[in-house]
Amino acid sequence: MPGSNTYYSIIALLDIALVTFVLYKIFLLIKGTRAIQLLKGLGILLAVTIISQWAGLYTINWLLQKTIGMVFVALPVVFQPELRRALEQLGRGKIFASSSRQLGPEARKRLLEELVRAISQASQQKIGMLIVLVGESKLHEFTETGTYIDGVVSRELLANIFSPNTPLHDGAVIIDGERVVAAGCLLPLSENREVGRELGTRHRAALGISEVSDAVAIVVSEETGTISVAQEGNLTRYLSEKSLKEMLEVLYSAPENQNRPWWRKVR
Numbered sequence: 502m503p504g505s506n507t508y509y510s511i512i513a514l515l516d517i518a519l520v521t522f523v524l525y526k527i528f529l530l531i532k533g534t535r536a537i538q539l540l541k542g543l544g545i546l547l548a549v550t551i552i553s554q555w556a557g558l559y560t561i562n563w564l565l566q567k568t569i570g571m572v573f574v575a576l577p578v579v580f581q582p583e584l585r586r587a588l589e590q591l592g593r594g595k596i597f598a599s600s601s602r603q604l605g606p607e608a609r610k611r612l613l614e615e616l617v618r619a620i621s622q623a624s625q626q627k628i629g630m631l632i633v634l635v636g637e638s639k640l641h642e643f644t645e646t647g648t649y650i651d652g653v654v655s656r657e658l659l660a661n662i663f664s665p666n667t668p669l670h671d672g673a674v675i676i677d678g679e680r681v682v683a684a685g686c687l688l689p690l691s692e693n694r695e696v697g698r699e700l701g702t703r704h705r706a707a708l709g710i711s712e713v714s715d716a717v718a719i720v721v722s723e724e725t726g727t728i729s730v731a732q733e734g735n736l737t738r739y740l741s742e743k744s745l746k747e748m749l750e751v752l753y754s755a756p757e758n759q760n761r762p763w764w765r766k767v768r
């Protein structure tokens with residue numbers, strides 16, 4: 502009943518849950534974009550401002566406060582493309598969309614069949630491949646670096662894209678749901694020093710994208726034909742066709758994080 506303590510407790514809980522959900526969605530939206538670097542910079546600036554105030558460094562504190570004010574004014578200008586995209590997504594209701602890996606049984610079966618066929622064929626022929634499977638973070642920052650395709654995933658399309666000496670074979674293909682969004686995309690390279698020296702930039706790019714987002718990247722080595730999968734900053738190497746299929750089935754049957762509490766989704 503409005504006015505009672507229980508009523509206010511329920512409203513407060515609802516309020517907290519809504520704020521948490523909105524913050525989580527914003528985090529997913531900016532994860533893997535340049536906004537995250539800017540947030541880190543702002544965090545450092547805020548920390549230094551607080552320290553300077555605490556230490557009584559009034560002039561530097563005044564300067565830092567003015568700088569932070571200017572940064573906030575500059576934010577909408579610097580992030581104009583990202584803000585526009587976020588508002589467009591909000592308008593289309595896409596912000597509240599779930600993971601791209603949640604497909605119907607028929608679509609999932611077809612997608613996995615086509616992916617596994619294309620990858621094992623490339624592995625046998627030692628054709629280099631780098632495929633990124635989008636999760637909840639949409640990776641616009643990276644699809645924009647490549648060539649827009651928007652085609653249904655098929656073994657023929659993937660074989661064509663990665664065919665040596667063709668314009669799109671360099672870089673990564675980004676797959677969202679059942680569609681190849683773009684090809685020839687540039688991904689961030691992992692700086693993980695524990696990665697074997699024999700692994701070059703293709704494997705580092707796969708690891709890199711899995712470190713900054715919830716995407717999963719599949720690599721076929723041009724040198725050896727081995728299949729590897731990068732997920733959450735870990736690289737699983739020497740996969741057989743069977744183990745790749747099993748891995749993909751798990752990935753697509755249980756949307757990532759399904760078995761994890763929500764707070765563990767945010768890394």
Ligand SMILES: Nc1ncnc2c1ncn2[C@@H]1O[C@H](COP(=O)(O)OP(=O)(O)OP(=O)(O)O)[C@@H](O)[C@H]1O
Nearest residue numbers: 671672673687688700701702703704706722723724
């Ligand atoms: N930042 C990047 N984003 C996407 N793809 C990349 C990136 N850097 C390199 N590549 C791809 O990796 C290829 C070079 O692979 P390289 O031989 O250095 O890697 P590798 O891990 O040893 O793989 P392989 O075993 O296939 O040789 C490039 O031709 C390009 O297609």
